[in-house]
Amino acid sequence: MNDWSRRAWSVTTGLALAVSLVAGGSLALAQSPAGSIAAGPSPAPTCTPLPPLADATASAASPGASPVVLTNLTVFAAASLNQPFSVMSQSWAAQHPGSELTFSFDASSALRAQIEEGAPADVFASADTRNPQALIDECLAPAPMVVFAANHLIIVVPTANPAGITSPADLATAGVRIVAAGDAVPITRYAEQLISNIAAQPGAPAGYADAIQANIVSREDNVSAVLAKVALGEGDAGIVYVSDATGADGVTAIPVPDDVNVLATYGAVEVATTSTPATSAAFLAYLMGAEGQAILAQYGFLPAQ
Amino acid sequence: MTASVPVLAGTRRRRRSSHHSVDLGPVGIVLSVVGLLFLGLPVAALLVRAVLGEQLLATASSKAVVDALILSLFTTLCSLVLIVVFGTPLALLLARRSFRGKWLADVLVDLPMILPPTVAGLALLLAFGVRGTLGMPLDALGFRIPFTTLAVVLAQTFVAAPLYIRSLRAGFASIDRTVEEAAQVDGATRLQLLTRVTMPLATPAVGAGLALAWARALGEFGATIMFAGNIEGRTQTLPLVVYSKFQTSLDASVAAAAVLVMAAFGVLVAVRLTRWRAGVDGRGMV
Numbered sequence: 001m002n003d004w005s006r007r008a009w010s011v012t013t014g015l016a017l018a019v020s021l022v023a024g025g026s027l028a029l030a031q032s033p034a035g036s037i038a039a040g041p042s043p044a045p046t047c048t049p050l051p052p053l054a055d056a057t058a059s060a061a062s063p064g065a066s067p068v069v070l071t072n073l074t075v076f077a078a079a080s081l082n083q084p085f086s087v088m089s090q091s092w093a094a095q096h097p098g099s100e101l102t103f104s105f106d107a108s109s110a111l112r113a114q115i116e117e118g119a120p121a122d123v124f125a126s127a128d129t130r131n132p133q134a135l136i137d138e139c140l141a142p143a144p145m146v147v148f149a150a151n152h153l154i155i156v157v158p159t160a161n162p163a164g165i166t167s168p169a170d171l172a173t174a175g176v177r178i179v180a181a182g183d184a185v186p187i188t189r190y191a192e193q194l195i196s197n198i199a200a201q202p203g204a205p206a207g208y209a210d211a212i213q214a215n216i217v218s219r220e221d222n223v224s225a226v227l228a229k230v231a232l233g234e235g236d237a238g239i240v241y242v243s244d245a246t247g248a249d250g251v252t253a254i255p256v257p258d259d260v261n262v263l264a265t266y267g268a269v270e271v272a273t274t275s276t277p278a279t280s281a282a283f284l285a286y287l288m289g290a291e292g293q294a295i296l297a298q299y300g301f302l303p304a305q
Numbered sequence: 306m307t308a309s310v311p312v313l314a315g316t317r318r319r320r321r322s323s324h325h326s327v328d329l330g331p332v333g334i335v336l337s338v339v340g341l342l343f344l345g346l347p348v349a350a351l352l353v354r355a356v357l358g359e360q361l362l363a364t365a366s367s368k369a370v371v372d373a374l375i376l377s378l379f380t381t382l383c384s385l386v387l388i389v390v391f392g393t394p395l396a397l398l399l400a401r402r403s404f405r406g407k408w409l410a411d412v413l414v415d416l417p418m419i420l421p422p423t424v425a426g427l428a429l430l431l432a433f434g435v436r437g438t439l440g441m442p443l444d445a446l447g448f449r450i451p452f453t454t455l456a457v458v459l460a461q462t463f464v465a466a467p468l469y470i471r472s473l474r475a476g477f478a479s480i481d482r483t484v485e486e487a488a489q490v491d492g493a494t495r496l497q498l499l500t501r502v503t504m505p506l507a508t509p510a511v512g513a514g515l516a517l518a519w520a521r522a523l524g525e526f527g528a529t530i531m532f533a534g535n536i537e538g539r540t541q542t543l544p545l546v547v548y549s550k551f552q553t554s555l556d557a558s559v560a561a562a563a564v565l566v567m568a569a570f571g572v573l574v575a576v577r578l579t580r581w582r583a584g585v586d587g588r589g590m591v
């Protein structure tokens with residue numbers, strides 16, 4: 001019995017020691033700047049770049065007898081790509097036996113953070129070029145980035161339009177409940193650009209940007225959540241991508257004039273740790289190919305310039 | 306309505322006595338009813354929506370929901386195995402032995418239960434992530450835990466184990482030691498004592514602990530999305546479907562949520578039946 005308790009005591013002490021080690025080590029690691037893109041100018045990559053995927057792209061893209069064996073692919077994609085990518089996954093699987101697409105949709109910024117923490121993505125398709133570029137800079141993705149689509153912004157209101165919004169200027173009316181996305185989410189940066197474009201126009205309402213800022217009642221995780229909250233009537237308006245509003249239930253789109261609109265460019269990269277570089281390259285080629293582009297266009301995306 | 310009041314007050318003694326509402330005036334009854342409605346209304350609204358939404362069956366059988374259901378069942382089963390294998394001896398240790406620093410072991414066991422799940426997820430990531438304390442050496446050996454199905458299991462195990470351990474610990478503590486001593490006198494070995502006497506006597510506590518731990522694991526969200534991500538078919542469990550589909554297809558979100566409500570309801574009923582049959586007082590188990 002005594003022997004037992006002594007043993008148990010040492011187990012507990014060991015456990016406690018381990019816990020404090022974990023806590024201490026983690027704290028130290030948490031303070032290390034690795035993986036942070038907000039930390040100013042990033043130092044030049046010191047990693048050995050992985051072989052570029054151009055060769056693989058060429059061989060996988062050429063139809064006919066391809067020696068490349070395709071496997072299942074995990075695609076981390078911006079929330080706004082949910083619908084076209086889901087459609088693509090069916091025709092992809094039909095055309096590429098033995099390869100199925102698995103998705104994780106969220107804000108591009110959240111997905112980038114997950115890849116930095118070791119998430120097993122093969123391809124990262126972002127709603128901007130900044131997040132994939134960050135992965136390239138961190139040696140977590142081999143260059144080059146594939147710019148595969150573009151998008152414009154649009155205002156959505158619930159079908160009933162309780163706040164009576166008819167133009168971008170109405171967003172600044174006191175009491176309008178605007179649903180926005182979090183600071184790091186790409187749509188937020190584009191939306192802020194749009195708002196400052198409008199504010200800079202001659203004849204713009206005074207204090208336009210500040211008034212909109214004051215009207216924001218919620219900051220959602222990603223653009224899909226913004227659209228969902230507006231569709232449920234939990235907000236009077238939100239700024240989303242044109243593609244989000246295409247075919248969406250429960251919302252009415254209020255167009256934004258072209259001269260102030262912002263062009264969002266979508267970039268995709270292969271992730272360095274992918275176990276299936278050939279399949280990753282084939283998917284990027286598919287995305288840029290006729291069918292991928294047609295499906296994107298069907299959901300309101302613009303071709304990449 | 307009056308019949309439900311003594312149950313609401315929560316004391317079995319009062320239910321058996323013939324005196325009603327001695328200390329509960331009309332105001333108390335109204336407050337109780339409002340409280341009960343508040344607790345019941347959201348669940349009722351969800352279920353009504355699930356039943357009225359005519360696409361429920363179609364969405365409930367959609368690939369995303371079915372995949373998530375299978376994944377949830379598989380991962381929670383794995384979590385329960387881990388919890389039983391490591392939690393049972395730990396519960397016995399905490400119930401039967403006294404040793405220096407035991408309070409710390411108690412706190413460590415209870416901690417995951419009251420930690421916010423996002424904190425649990427972050428802590429798991431800092432321990433097992435690619436830059437984590439244990440994750441970095443593992444990564445060097447070629448093992449990557451975060452954002453895999455294994456990460457889902459670890460997150461569930463981390464948050465659900467305390468429920469099982471606490472239940473079992475209370476069960477072990479309530480066993481009459483003289484029964485075990487009698488078996489020892491009769492020549493039972495340590496293993497026989499455990500498998501023939503102690504564990505059978507603790508069965509109700511095992512059942513209740515397993516049911517509660519399973520429900521907690523099934524509902525795990527915050528630690529999972531932080532530590533395991535949200536990958537369809539691989540780490541997207543039912544609660545994550547509720548979250549993700551809310552943004553794209555409310556019907557699918559409601560369908561997944563309805564499945565979870567029914568599972569939770571079933572667990573609570575099962576726990577009550579277990580305790581009632583065993584005549585165990587549930588206090589101290591949860």
